[in-house]
Amino acid sequence: MDKPRVAIFDFACCEGCQLQIVNLEEELLDVLSLVQPVEWREAISDQSDTYDIAIVEGSITRPGDEEKLRQIRSRAKVLVALGACATMGGVNKLKNNFTMEDVRREVYGKDGSMPHLDTAPTKALDEVVKVDLKIHGCPINNKEFAYILRCLALGKTPAIPNYPVCVECKMRGNVCRYEYNEICLGPVTRAGCDAKCPSAGFWCFGCRGYVDDPNVQAAREVMEHYGKTMEDLKGRLLLFNSKQEATENVK
Amino acid sequence: MSKTIDIHVHHITRVEGHGNIVLRASDGRIEKLEWQVPEAPRFFEAMVRGRSFEDIQTIVSRICGICSVTHSFSCIKAIEDAMGIVVSEQTDKIRMLLHYSEQLESHSLHVGYLVAPDLLGQKSVVPLVKSHPDVVKTVIKLHRTGNQWMEAIGGRMTHPVTIKPGGFASLPTEQYLRELKKTLEGIVPDLKALAEVVLSLAPKLPAFDRDTEYVALVDPTHYSFYHGGIGSTDTKDLTPVRKFESVVNEYVTAQSTAKWCKWHRDAFAVGSLARFNLNADLLLPLAAATAKKLGLKKGCCNPYMNNVAQVVESVQVVEHSLQIIDELLTKGIQPEVPKVQPREGEGAGAVEAPRGILFHRYAFDKKGHCIRANCCIPTNQNHANIQKDFEALVPQIIGRPQEEIRLLLEMLVRAYDPCISCSTHYLDVKFV
Numbered sequence: 001m002d003k004p005r006v007a008i009f010d011f012a013c014c015e016g017c018q019l020q021i022v023n024l025e026e027e028l029l030d031v032l033s034l035v036q037p038v039e040w041r042e043a044i045s046d047q048s049d050t051y052d053i054a055i056v057e058g059s060i061t062r063p064g065d066e067e068k069l070r071q072i073r074s075r076a077k078v079l080v081a082l083g084a085c086a087t088m089g090g091v092n093k094l095k096n097n098f099t100m101e102d103v104r105r106e107v108y109g110k111d112g113s114m115p116h117l118d119t120a121p122t123k124a125l126d127e128v129v130k131v132d133l134k135i136h137g138c139p140i141n142n143k144e145f146a147y148i149l150r151c152l153a154l155g156k157t158p159a160i161p162n163y164p165v166c167v168e169c170k171m172r173g174n175v176c177r178y179e180y181n182e183i184c185l186g187p188v189t190r191a192g193c194d195a196k197c198p199s200a201g202f203w204c205f206g207c208r209g210y211v212d213d214p215n216v217q218a219a220r221e222v223m224e225h226y227g228k229t230m231e232d233l234k235g236r237l238l239l240f241n242s243k244q245e246a247t248e249n250v251k
Numbered sequence: 252m253s254k255t256i257d258i259h260v261h262h263i264t265r266v267e268g269h270g271n272i273v274l275r276a277s278d279g280r281i282e283k284l285e286w287q288v289p290e291a292p293r294f295f296e297a298m299v300r301g302r303s304f305e306d307i308q309t310i311v312s313r314i315c316g317i318c319s320v321t322h323s324f325s326c327i328k329a330i331e332d333a334m335g336i337v338v339s340e341q342t343d344k345i346r347m348l349l350h351y352s353e354q355l356e357s358h359s360l361h362v363g364y365l366v367a368p369d370l371l372g373q374k375s376v377v378p379l380v381k382s383h384p385d386v387v388k389t390v391i392k393l394h395r396t397g398n399q400w401m402e403a404i405g406g407r408m409t410h411p412v413t414i415k416p417g418g419f420a421s422l423p424t425e426q427y428l429r430e431l432k433k434t435l436e437g438i439v440p441d442l443k444a445l446a447e448v449v450l451s452l453a454p455k456l457p458a459f460d461r462d463t464e465y466v467a468l469v470d471p472t473h474y475s476f477y478h479g480g481i482g483s484t485d486t487k488d489l490t491p492v493r494k495f496e497s498v499v500n501e502y503v504t505a506q507s508t509a510k511w512c513k514w515h516r517d518a519f520a521v522g523s524l525a526r527f528n529l530n531a532d533l534l535l536p537l538a539a540a541t542a543k544k545l546g547l548k549k550g551c552c553n554p555y556m557n558n559v560a561q562v563v564e565s566v567q568v569v570e571h572s573l574q575i576i577d578e579l580l581t582k583g584i585q586p587e588v589p590k591v592q593p594r595e596g597e598g599a600g601a602v603e604a605p606r607g608i609l610f611h612r613y614a615f616d617k618k619g620h621c622i623r624a625n626c627c628i629p630t631n632q633n634h635a636n637i638q639k640d641f642e643a644l645v646p647q648i649i650g651r652p653q654e655e656i657r658l659l660l661e662m663l664v665r666a667y668d669p670c671i672s673c674s675t676h677y678l679d680v681k682f683v
Contacts, residue, residue: 201412201420
């Protein structure tokens, strides 16, 4: 069997997820031995027009980028969204809480109306093309990346956690962040990060997005129990989950 | 015979973010020569409006994956300035320690993974695994050390979570600091080995000098990455960080739609070489010896030597960290819980990113919600200087083969270690 040809691309993002791939160090060489890397601008000089697996980081924020993404989609058998910007828009979707005219004026002042500054509301990749697989997180968990790439190379379907961060947080024996009078998004956020943030003394800010069908009622009960409001919860949910379906459900 | 040169490097590789190099010349006459940046702007300054001071770091850390610790610190310092918060000496020291982990991580990534392939005639670090296994092993060890150190104190590799206004969400234990001390002592031989490699490759760095204004944070007590005022090689006085807009003077040019910066001249440079040129006298002994060994002298204005300065700084941050750890262990880690009462105000913060000085400014309302933000990123500040370097360099090398010219221009851009995703101000550029 030929090794699958893999290409990595990026749109509007911080490239922190690609950095996590580099951070695999020796394990990266091991993972790369299962595939044939053909394009990866951040790390190698080669460029290519054909590939089996396209791994795409970043959000779509300009019409021209939609076209580029469609071209990548048409050349790839499997398209993988890498990280929160790609899977759900991430922090880039905070922009969608304002008008585009307003954000342009705020950042560029009087130059904001110039045509080359045009920007569109942020889209996750699956709002433009079909996405076959999502690697969640901001940044991604690179162990999960290695696992998923190995699955793809071997033709297996990876298992992605579909339970809330609270499960992993409890397993690590942490005291609940609500006991510290904080707003934590663990109850509605997809696990798979090993609850790194609450384990370091910081609340979960929801970078892996919602679990499928989040238990909004349970979240409401937690908020009531600790004397918080749903407005408090929504304020923090906006960071990574602006304009997501479930954001609208949290009422 | 007429000779036409047409170089169009679309999305230069092995840099963070998207940039293009355009050169068109015939018979030695330059018709077009531009460094362009087509990175999609993300409008962070607009997006943070309305968000609580407690959430700003979480958002703006995402301006850049490779300098997320630096963005976090510029942000937190600006918030603390706005709200009149003074942190403890312990917090200050642990922050420096965390900040140094990013310098080591980023410098070793840049020198080892992104620049070394040029000097060793390869397209990426991957073939180097076979051709130069010892070099790769050293680089991996240094890079991993930086990352694990960052994760241990910052809570995560990339986008730290322990940095809060007023202090830390969780503190490193004394046990960890003792382990870190051992680890850092253990990589000193690797740093020396890296310096040897760079020494052997240094003759391949182009000899190109252009008199340049260098700008960096300056603190009289130590080689600064985190403290101090804004210094320049063109002036003796330091400018307070609160007045950073009067230093960067962002402007729009007719040639490029990206915002550029200038201070005393038509461009200035920030980054390792700038810090070295302003602070070299304050280097610790091993770092100073490394600079001497590598032939790096104060006043150097060869931009390619920025990579050499990065190696010197890698030694400096490890050497200084060992001092800081000793100081922390002597006093013992005291439990501290940051408590902040939000208040109305405006403040600015600056720290040195691996690739140069980074400024943030925020204004908050009574509840601590952000009403205005401004970030000025090092790559923005270097942008005009890269163009000026191009304009000085190309006439010197125009007679060489096109491929060689292309490589020298790419290497020049890489030498600045640009971090283009950082540049929230960058505009879309039409290509020729």
